[in-house]
Amino acid sequence: MKVPCYLAAVAAFVSYATYAPSSAAQPAPAPAPILNDLPANATLPSDGTFDLAGLALGMTFTEVASKYKEFAPDAKPKVNAGSAGISDSRGNAMNFAYERQATVGYNNSDGSREDFSAFFTTRINESRAVKVTRIISYRGATQQGSVPALIEGLNKKYGPPSYTQDSGRSIEISYIWFEGKRITLTNETARSTYQRGTPASCIRMPDDIGAYRFEPQRQDPRPGCTAVIVVKIFRGTRDDLIDNVTFEMADKVRYLKNGTETDAWLEQQLREKIAGQSGAKAPKL
Numbered sequence: 001m002k003v004p005c006y007l008a009a010v011a012a013f014v015s016y017a018t019y020a021p022s023s024a025a026q027p028a029p030a031p032a033p034i035l036n037d038l039p040a041n042a043t044l045p046s047d048g049t050f051d052l053a054g055l056a057l058g059m060t061f062t063e064v065a066s067k068y069k070e071f072a073p074d075a076k077p078k079v080n081a082g083s084a085g086i087s088d089s090r091g092n093a094m095n096f097a098y099e100r101q102a103t104v105g106y107n108n109s110d111g112s113r114e115d116f117s118a119f120f121t122t123r124i125n126e127s128r129a130v131k132v133t134r135i136i137s138y139r140g141a142t143q144q145g146s147v148p149a150l151i152e153g154l155n156k157k158y159g160p161p162s163y164t165q166d167s168g169r170s171i172e173i174s175y176i177w178f179e180g181k182r183i184t185l186t187n188e189t190a191r192s193t194y195q196r197g198t199p200a201s202c203i204r205m206p207d208d209i210g211a212y213r214f215e216p217q218r219q220d221p222r223p224g225c226t227a228v229i230v231v232k233i234f235r236g237t238r239d240d241l242i243d244n245v246t247f248e249m250a251d252k253v254r255y256l257k258n259g260t261e262t263d264a265w266l267e268q269q270l271r272e273k274i275a276g277q278s279g280a281k282a283p284k285l
Contacts, residue, residue, distance in 0.1 A: 029083050029095040036261065037126040043253035044227055045177045049158055050249055052134040055116055057227075057251045061127045064102055064118045071116065072106035084122070086214045086266050094270040098122055100211040111143035112136055121258035122212050124265055130255045131209040134247040138236065145242035147171070147233060158229060163190050163203070168235075175229040176202045197223045206230060206248040209255050216267075218260050225252050 040058030044050055050057040055067050068077045079102050085095030105115040119131040138144040154161070154173060162176040163185035176183050178199040185200055192198040202225035229249040236243040 029085070029097050031098075032096040032123045032262070032265065034126050035124050035265065038128070038254060038257070040128065043251055043257065045180055045182065047182055048175070048177060048227065048229075050227065050229070050251070052116070052132055052247050052249065055118065055129075055132050055134070057129055057132060057249055058254070059118070059129045061099055061102065061120055064120075064129055068102070068104040068116065071114070072104055075104050075106045077102050077104040084212050084214070086270060088270070092270060092274055094266055094273060096122070096266075098212065099127060112138050112145070119210055121254060122262045124262045125254070125258045128254070130258070131206060131248070131250040133206075133249075135244065136242075137244040138242055144236040145245070147235065147240045147242055150233065150242065150245065154231060160184075162199075165190070170235065171233040172203075173231040173233070174203045177226040177228070178202060178224050180226050199224070201225065202228045203230060205252055206250045209250040209252065212259060212262055214263055214266055215259065216263070218256070218263055220252075220256055222252055227251050227253070 038058075040056065042058075044057060054070070055064065059067065065077060068075070079099055081097070081099045083095045084098045085093060087093035099120055101117060101119050103115065103117040105113065107113050113136070115135045115137075117133045118129040120127045121130050136145065151171075151173070158175050159182075161173045162183055163174045165172045174185075176185070176199055183199045189198070190200050190203075192200040193203055195201055201222055205222050205225050205228045208221040227250065229247070231248075232246045234243045234245065235241065
């Protein structure tokens with residue numbers, strides 16, 4: 001794809017600072033319009049379960065906020081919001097308001113601590129969760145979780161894992177969908193974790209999914225990967241006890257589609273903004 005000339009020296013930027021009132025500040029940009037809403041399950045495989053205690057991929061920002069209220073009625077979620085956009089070397093810029101991430105944390109009566117997080121797409125396809133995470137931390141030896149009970153629960157909810165790696169101190173359990181199909185890795189095929197275009201590379205896919213950032217020539221960060229769930233269990237004072245556990249699930253298809261469509265919308269908006277400019281009178285000679 002040929003990059004438009006006015007973006008040849010583009011400075012892509014994303015700002016996550018919450019807007020602060022200032023007499024000299026420019027008005028906060030408006031949100032992007034919803035051009036093509038992708039329903040919650042439009043980009044996810046039909047044979048998978050993609051939620052963490054009810055916090056699901058594809059949920060809207062409002063739905064996530066409501067779910068957080070169910071988790072912890074008295075907790076105040078934190079919203080990472082600001083703006084995203086593009087600018088060129090001549091000072092032309094196009095920005096839009098963007099709610100990037102929402103988190104909530106709370107303590108349970110059993111002494112454990114839970115933290116949830118959801119990352120969102122831009123509103124071009126409706127602001128929906130494209131990655132969700134959950135961290136459970138146990139405090140004190142008498143309050144640690146059970147490794148066997150957790151693994152049994154994972155198998156019951158998500159089915160057989162694609163791959164399990166037990167390093168002794170920790171266990172990493174992965175559920176992988178590659179080219180839309182649930183796959184199983186062997187010890188041999190799992191070695192290609194860092195090789196692009198392989199099912200094993202999907203294990204690290206959550207690392208790629210985050211806030212939107214303009215890319216004039218966007219590429220697929222993990223070719224073939226569709227969706228993934230990764231659970232990391234860190235053992236406690238015994239092998240059958242949990243010190244802490246991290247859950248991550250991500251929808252790369254939604255992330256890539258939203259990024260591509262947002263890029264195109266931004267480029268078009270900037271072109272129209274530049275075309276609509278008019279010059280002042282010629283200087284007196």
